[in-house]
Amino acid sequence: xxxxxxxxxxxxxxxxxxxxxxxxxxxTLRSRSxxxxxxxxxxxxxxxRHPVLVMLFMAEAxxxxxxxxxxxxxxxxxxxxxxxxVRTATALFFLVAVGAxxxxxxxxxxxxxxxxxxxxxxxxxxxxxxxxxxxCASAVATIGLPPLRMPSSSTEAEMWLAVLxxxxxxxxxxxxxxGDVLVRLGYSEPCELRRLPVGRxxxxxxxxxxxxxxxxxxxxxxxxxxxxEGCWRFVVYPGIVSGRPVDIVFAxxxxxxxxxxxxxxxxxxxxxxxxxxxxxxxxxx
Amino acid sequence: xxxxxxIPRWCEDVMDSASPARFARRSLLRAAVLGRADATRFPxxxxxxxxxxxxxxxxxxTVTGRIxxxxxxxxxxxxxxxxxxxxxSASAVAWRGGPVSPAALRPGDHAIxxxxxxxxxVVDRIxxxxxxxxxxxxxxxxxxxxxxxxxxxxxxxIVMIPPAASGRIQVRFPRLEPxxxxxxxxxxxxxxxxxxxxxxxxxPYRAGHQPAAPxxxxxxxxxxxxxxxxxxxxxxxxxxxxxxxxxxxxxTSCEHGTFGPPSFSGDLYxxxxxxxxxxxxxxxxxxxxxxxxLRNDCTERTRLLPVTSCGATARLxxxxxxxxxxxxxxxxxxxxxxxxxxxxxxxEVGCFNATMMxxx
Numbered sequence: 279x280x281x282x283x284x285x286x287x288x289x290x291x292x293x294x295x296x297x298x299x300x301x302x303x304x305x306t307l308r309s310r311s312x313x314x315x316x317x318x319x320x321x322x323x324x325x326x327r328h329p330v331l332v333m334l335f336m337a338e339a340x341x342x343x344x345x346x347x348x349x350x351x352x353x354x355x356x357x358x359x360x361x362x363x364v365r366t367a368t369a370l371f372f373l374v375a376v377g378a379x380x381x382x383x384x385x386x387x388x389x390x391x392x393x394x395x396x397x398x399x400x401x402x403x404x405x406x407x408x409x410x411x412x413x414c415a416s417a418v419a420t421i422g423l424p425p426l427r428m429p430s431s432s433t434e435a436e437m438w439l440a441v442l443x444x445x446x447x448x449x450x451x452x453x454x455x456x457g458d459v460l461v462r463l464g465y466s467e468p469c470e471l472r473r474l475p476v477g478r479x480x481x482x483x484x485x486x487x488x489x490x491x492x493x494x495x496x497x498x499x500x501x502x503x504x505x506x507e508g509c510w511r512f513v514v515y516p517g518i519v520s521g522r523p524v525d526i527v528f529a530x531x532x533x534x535x536x537x538x539x540x541x542x543x544x545x546x547x548x549x550x551x552x553x554x555x556x557x558x559x560x561x562x563x
Numbered sequence: 564x565x566x567x568x569x570i571p572r573w574c575e576d577v578m579d580s581a582s583p584a585r586f587a588r589r590s591l592l593r594a595a596v597l598g599r600a601d602a603t604r605f606p607x608x609x610x611x612x613x614x615x616x617x618x619x620x621x622x623x624x625t626v627t628g629r630i631x632x633x634x635x636x637x638x639x640x641x642x643x644x645x646x647x648x649x650x651x652s653a654s655a656v657a658w659r660g661g662p663v664s665p666a667a668l669r670p671g672d673h674a675i676x677x678x679x680x681x682x683x684x685v686v687d688r689i690x691x692x693x694x695x696x697x698x699x700x701x702x703x704x705x706x707x708x709x710x711x712x713x714x715x716x717x718x719x720x721i722v723m724i725p726p727a728a729s730g731r732i733q734v735r736f737p738r739l740e741p742x743x744x745x746x747x748x749x750x751x752x753x754x755x756x757x758x759x760x761x762x763x764x765x766x767p768y769r770a771g772h773q774p775a776a777p778x779x780x781x782x783x784x785x786x787x788x789x790x791x792x793x794x795x796x797x798x799x800x801x802x803x804x805x806x807x808x809x810x811x812x813x814x815t816s817c818e819h820g821t822f823g824p825p826s827f828s829g830d831l832y833x834x835x836x837x838x839x840x841x842x843x844x845x846x847x848x849x850x851x852x853x854x855x856x857l858r859n860d861c862t863e864r865t866r867l868l869p870v871t872s873c874g875a876t877a878r879l880x881x882x883x884x885x886x887x888x889x890x891x892x893x894x895x896x897x898x899x900x901x902x903x904x905x906x907x908x909x910x911e912v913g914c915f916n917a918t919m920m921x922x923x
Contacts, residue, residue: 468779471841473848505812511812527595
């Protein structure tokens with residue numbers, strides 16, 4: 279069991295390091311500015327922040343790739359020396375991270391660690407520091423481990439999976455980023471902020487019963503005006519009712535399926551309301 | 564999608580449109596179809612001081628025009644109603660690049676006057692030749708000359724910083740380099756703006772890299788708080804009472820930038836504000852003609868204002884106003900000068916803390 283526990287650490291550490299590296303790179307590329315990911319470098323003078331950020335990025339990439347590269351037979355080729363160096367360096371990296379995060383927390387309590395790019399904007403707490411501590415201990419546990427191999431039995435594989443699941447759960451518990459990820463996964467934009475093409479509004483309108491009811495009174499194929507306010511899009515057609523020129527106003531709720539549609543017919547000259555259709559309950563803009 | 568071809572591609576700019584009357588009717592039509600009590604029987608977009616019960620729609624405090632004559636006690640202004648005379652209160656203050664005596668103003672100056680009382684004959688504040696440049700620096704020529712891109716709607720202009728104002732501006736705008744944002748107030752000169760006052764503190768990020776707005780669950784809170792700023796009229800009438808809104812409906816509005824291939828090196832730094840996300844405050848999509856109730860939290864004065872143009876450049880600024888306390892982050896509205904003064908704002912200050920209620 280103890281060996282399985284140690285063996286699981288190598289892929290886990292590699293994934294954490296490469297994931298952190300990729301998230302930082304993504305944030306930098308997206309904002310086209312290295313300054314965007316500089317929260318974690320807030321301890322050093324301004325002119326050193328950029329080089330320190332590059333070093334941090336390179337260290338994570340090299341250690342992550344090094345852990346993978348030295349995990350199997352390749353590491354075995356130079357009697358564990360390469361593997362030992364990489365694993366020791368990983369342990370030192372996380373040890374330094376514990377100290378740096380603790381210092382940053384005291385000096386800049388508002389700053390996030392930036393460990394996983396824009397997901398790590400939450401101010402540094404004890405959980406973030408504890409996570410680095412756990413990863414440091416994981417790296418220490420891998421020093422001196424023989425090359426990784428596939429599990430020899432199903433019992434061993436189950437042991438691997440159980441240990442991996444436990445450790446993932448522990449890291450998830452210690453990661454404030456997880457809450458952000460879950461929020462983003464389950465997020466649905468309010469209708470006021472959702473972009474919906476005019477073409478879809480027109481399609482929904484022309485497939486609706488209010489349109490069929492008023493279509494015969496519409497005098498042009500092209501609407502006189504189309505605009506949006508919050509969750510509603512308004513479409514105005516000129517029309518003729520009993521010989522009077524009118525404006526037929528359709529309000530289409532901006533949702534993908536079966537939107538609510540309301541209609542008002544106004545005298546084009548006097549703006550007198552000649553007819554209404556659709557429920558007039560309180561509408562959310 | 565065949566219906567989309569039926570929709571004319573309008574420019575949602577009240578000044579560019581061939582039929583601005585359709586914007587004015589929108590609030591009426593909306594109220595009619597949604598059954599709202601706030602239906603209004605008079606145009607939302609007005610540029611004149613008419614008497615048709617427009618207490619909410621006309622200029623009560625503000626007069627704009629060109630100075631014909633000025634003395635220590637009287638100012639004569641050429642407005643759209645012709646020549647008008649206003650008495651100066653004993654405490655009247657004028658601004659022309661800085662606080663000056665009203666008598667120091669010059670005939671021919673473009674001026675904005677603020678009345679002491681609504682509709683009254685006495686004025687207590689005058690701003691003359693005041694201008695503002697808000698946008699992205701795209702070129703710097705020496706220490707004092709900047710070329711600023713104010714967005715697709717307003718174009719580009721030259722900003723000159725005189726040595727006397729350089730220190731004051733650089734304290735709040737330390738990075739006067741291409742790619743960074745600038746927002747300065749000064750005097751309008753022939754072909755350029757002479758920058759004299761920083762209108763805000765420079766955001767630390769490069770233009771277009773503003774922080775993401777927090778995610779909103781449910782519906783957008785109403786009212787919403789933030790900052791209100793002002794812009795020069797450009798092609799709008801001087802006395803237009805309205806605002807440029809940062810979140811016009813991208814499907815039918817000005818969200819079709821005029822950005823082509825770069826033609827000079829400065830184009831590389833120009834930022835299309837429509838392509839940089841919603842900014843750091845989430846606002847519902849609206850259209851030209853939509854009505855908003857805006858309150859100046861500092862003077863507690865509230866007005867119902869129509870959206871008159873696109874204010875997407877405001878999205879680039881994730882700043883706060885500290886005119887009275889510290890506002891929430893983000894610009895809600897870019898008011899016309901007349902609307903800004905009407906709500907009690909001081910043009911040389913550049914912003915006020917604002918609360919906005921959507922839908923009037």
